[in-house]
Amino acid sequence: MTDAVMTEMQSSNQTRRERAANASEAVRRGLKKRYAAEARFRAYGIGAVGIALACIVVLFTTIISSGLPAFTETTITLNVELKQEDIDPEGTRDASTLINANYRKLVFDTLRAEFPDVTKRRDKRALTAILSSGAAYQVQQAVVEDPSLIGQTVTFELPVSADFDLYEKGVINKKTAEADRRVSDQQMAWFDTLEERGLIETGFNTTFFTHADSREPELAGILGATMGSLFTMLVTLALSFPIGVCAAVYLEEFAPKNRLTQIIEVNINNLAAVPSIVFGLLGLAVFINFFGLPRSAPLVGGMVLALMTLPTIIIASRAALKAVPPSIREAALGLGASRMQVVTHHVLPLAMPGILTGTIIGMAQALGETAPLLMIGMVAFIVDIPGGITDPATVLPVQVYLWADSPERAFVARTSAAIMILLTFLIFMNALAVVLRKKFERRW
Amino acid sequence: MYRKFLGVAVVAGIAFAGSAAEARDQIRIVGSSTVYPFATVVAEQFGKTTQFKTPVIESTGSGGGLKLFCAGVGVEHPDITNASRRIKKSEVEKCAKNGVTDVTEIKIGYDGIVMANAKSAPQMKITKQQIFLALAKNIPDGKGGLKENDNMKWSDVDPSLPNKKIEVLGPPPTSGTRDAFAELALEGGCKTFDFIKAMKKSDKKKYKAVCHGIREDGAYVEAGENDVLIIRKLEANADAFGVFGFSFLDQNADKVQGSVIGGVAPEFDSIADGSYPVSRPLFFYVKGAHVGKVPGIKEYVAAFTAEKTFGPDGTLSDKGLIPMPDAERKKFQKDGEMMANNISM
Numbered sequence: 001m002t003d004a005v006m007t008e009m010q011s012s013n014q015t016r017r018e019r020a021a022n023a024s025e026a027v028r029r030g031l032k033k034r035y036a037a038e039a040r041f042r043a044y045g046i047g048a049v050g051i052a053l054a055c056i057v058v059l060f061t062t063i064i065s066s067g068l069p070a071f072t073e074t075t076i077t078l079n080v081e082l083k084q085e086d087i088d089p090e091g092t093r094d095a096s097t098l099i100n101a102n103y104r105k106l107v108f109d110t111l112r113a114e115f116p117d118v119t120k121r122r123d124k125r126a127l128t129a130i131l132s133s134g135a136a137y138q139v140q141q142a143v144v145e146d147p148s149l150i151g152q153t154v155t156f157e158l159p160v161s162a163d164f165d166l167y168e169k170g171v172i173n174k175k176t177a178e179a180d181r182r183v184s185d186q187q188m189a190w191f192d193t194l195e196e197r198g199l200i201e202t203g204f205n206t207t208f209f210t211h212a213d214s215r216e217p218e219l220a221g222i223l224g225a226t227m228g229s230l231f232t233m234l235v236t237l238a239l240s241f242p243i244g245v246c247a248a249v250y251l252e253e254f255a256p257k258n259r260l261t262q263i264i265e266v267n268i269n270n271l272a273a274v275p276s277i278v279f280g281l282l283g284l285a286v287f288i289n290f291f292g293l294p295r296s297a298p299l300v301g302g303m304v305l306a307l308m309t310l311p312t313i314i315i316a317s318r319a320a321l322k323a324v325p326p327s328i329r330e331a332a333l334g335l336g337a338s339r340m341q342v343v344t345h346h347v348l349p350l351a352m353p354g355i356l357t358g359t360i361i362g363m364a365q366a367l368g369e370t371a372p373l374l375m376i377g378m379v380a381f382i383v384d385i386p387g388g389i390t391d392p393a394t395v396l397p398v399q400v401y402l403w404a405d406s407p408e409r410a411f412v413a414r415t416s417a418a419i420m421i422l423l424t425f426l427i428f429m430n431a432l433a434v435v436l437r438k439k440f441e442r443r444w
Numbered sequence: 445m446y447r448k449f450l451g452v453a454v455v456a457g458i459a460f461a462g463s464a465a466e467a468r469d470q471i472r473i474v475g476s477s478t479v480y481p482f483a484t485v486v487a488e489q490f491g492k493t494t495q496f497k498t499p500v501i502e503s504t505g506s507g508g509g510l511k512l513f514c515a516g517v518g519v520e521h522p523d524i525t526n527a528s529r530r531i532k533k534s535e536v537e538k539c540a541k542n543g544v545t546d547v548t549e550i551k552i553g554y555d556g557i558v559m560a561n562a563k564s565a566p567q568m569k570i571t572k573q574q575i576f577l578a579l580a581k582n583i584p585d586g587k588g589g590l591k592e593n594d595n596m597k598w599s600d601v602d603p604s605l606p607n608k609k610i611e612v613l614g615p616p617p618t619s620g621t622r623d624a625f626a627e628l629a630l631e632g633g634c635k636t637f638d639f640i641k642a643m644k645k646s647d648k649k650k651y652k653a654v655c656h657g658i659r660e661d662g663a664y665v666e667a668g669e670n671d672v673l674i675i676r677k678l679e680a681n682a683d684a685f686g687v688f689g690f691s692f693l694d695q696n697a698d699k700v701q702g703s704v705i706g707g708v709a710p711e712f713d714s715i716a717d718g719s720y721p722v723s724r725p726l727f728f729y730v731k732g733a734h735v736g737k738v739p740g741i742k743e744y745v746a747a748f749t750a751e752k753t754f755g756p757d758g759t760l761s762d763k764g765l766i767p768m769p770d771a772e773r774k775k776f777q778k779d780g781e782m783m784a785n786n787i788s789m
């Protein structure tokens with residue numbers, strides 16, 4: 001090294017030291033600022049979490065507070081005299097005679113007998129408005145199931161119509177002017193009299209859990225939509241899980257890494273971001289118009305949602321497979337296992353918790369979906385509870401939408417109650433995913 | 445094991461596909477979301493009181509329903525479509541092109557369209573012309589021409605109206621309610637200006653654009669198809685008005701009040717006798733080719749047109765449908781009985 005270079009280095013060392021001193025001075029000066037910035041940053045984070053939590057609290061309290069009234073129902077206890085001459089005058093006990101008898105008149109007369117002084121036609125109509133139109137069907141069903149009841153006086157707990165249910169719950173009250181509410185003062189007086197006589201009872205709303213949709217809020221239930229969701233999810237699971245896992249295993253374990261598989265990979269990732277309504281249009285064009293599958297059926301709904309969940313399952317499964325250490329594959333191969341044996345005996349079981357978690361999250365997404373179902377006719381009024389995957393059905397989120405759009409006031413509470421049930425399902429499914437992960441997850 | 449599972453799924457899929465094209469024993473109905481609350485009541489009663497299955501009713505909107513309805517004849521197509529407006533000529537032609545030639549039109553009654561605000565605010569008294577001046581995109585400039593609507597307050601339209609910002613919540617363009625509101629209220633007000641009325645003959649397109657164009661500067665807020673939501677928003681904002689069907693006003697009379705239009709308040713009787721100016725007929729259309737193929741269609745139509753259903757004291761009037769006059773009801777009862785092909789245009 002020449003002297004010239006040495007002096008140069010010395011001088012540069014000196015400037016470096018000077019610079020360092022200057023820098024530490026600058027750092028010291030800036031330190032306070034940096035601490036303040038960090039404190040602010042944390043405050044923003046806490047603020048963000050706080051806003052999110054507040055939103056959830058507001059959401060849940062409004063849903064629960066407006067949904068709770070739907071879990072009780074008001075009934076009226078009436079002793080209906082099932083007279084032979086009214087129901088089956090010829091005593092044939094023929095099924096169609098039993099079905100077509102005028103049960104409406106029977107229950108109406110029983111109620112009118114409570115108020116013998118009501119004689120005008122108009123008043124009589126106003127009085128019987130207390131009873132739900134479902135009351136007659138309930139008596140009809142009881143008689144058809146057990147014709148031996150004819151000739152006896154049977155005690156029924158019959159539903160009251162939704163407006164009086166709301167009156168009992170205090171939603172409709174005397175504070176509003178008479179002309180502006182659906183229950184008149186006279187009707188309120190009658191209802192209060194019935195209550196004094198101990199005929200009105202409020203109990204757990206079993207109708208809500210045992211019936212399908214109805215246009216009368218007091219007769220509407222969630223079972224039809226729940227069964228529809230169940231069948232749809234079964235089809236979705238049966239299709240998307242095996243196909244998704246097979247695709248993931250092939251792509252991860254067997255496929256050569258080349259252009260083609262790259263393109264497939266990019267496409268799968270893109271597919272996960274496609275708006276769900278597009279899958280609905282595809283379902284309409286392919287499954288219904290081309291293959292001629294029935295509209296409104298959980299089969300088609302499940303197939304459409306399976307298409308939608310496939311990318312989620314494939315991506316999650318591939319991640320889970322990737323997380324299995326190569327040493328396990330190599331050890332198995334070293335002991336003479338075939339590649340298929342390596343996958344089925346070792347890699348898949350180890351990756352299964354991750355795959356199941358991905359599947360459940362994909363399914364939970366599908367459970368809350370309405371947009372693709374609009375196209376294939378599952379946004380519909382369906383009174384019969386579906387018994388299979390080709391019966392017309394609707395699903396829980398669609399039921400929420402349909403009730404939210406109904407004019408009757410009593411549907412407000414039922415909408416929130418349906419949301420609560422949907423949320424219960426979602427929370428249950430997500431909890432299951434967490435449990436599976438915690439229980440079977442292995443770390444290396 | 446996974447392979448077997450996949451195999452089973454594929455076989456099952458093929459089996460379903462094979463069994464799908466069989467005959468249908470359940471009526472399928474599509475169409476208007478305005479008619480939906482009425483049709484579903486009839487369908488439910490029909491399912492409970494007859495041996496037929498309860499019809500499946502989809503809420504697709506009038507236009508969407510007619511599109512599905514006109515797609516062809518056969519069990520994969522719907523039997524009936526509900527509409528909150530009459531079938532258009534183009535739709536009749538489309539139907540005919542796809543072999544749907546035998547169609548019966550049944551008018552079921554009337555639905556009033558109301559403009560309403562919260563009970564906490566005073567009731568509005570307004571004319572159709574004032575509605576037009578408040579909500580149209582272009583309004584007369586007083587010199588025989590048109591100008592962009594610059595009325596910001598109701599009192600700008602007419603000093604007798606309240607000194608409040610114009611804020612009206614209503615359905616989006618896809619809705620039949622919006623079409624009817626534009627046609628009946630806006631066009632009704634628009635026609636009162638002679639030079640615009642003259643335009644109808646000279647330039648029909650421009651006339652329609654002027655009379656049906658709703659302003660887009662924020663005074664008219666598209667609030668979605670959900671009328672319940674509009675009512676909730678009105679409750680929260682006493683200065684706002686909402687546009688929706690009469691049945692929603694009927695069910696929520698304790699929260700909102702209908703504005704008096706042209707001196708007539710939206711009430712059951714005033715809509716029924718035709719004095720309330722903003723009301724529209726509701727229809728359903730039956731595919732003649734399906735009668736006899738799908739069981740129960742005739743009986744469903746009969747149940748819908750029975751006096752106890754769509755008559756003055758019927759179940760539908762409880763739900764807010766305004767019944768037709770006696771003579772008109774008789775006509776459609778007969779058409780339904782005969783399955784008369786009555787849509788030739």
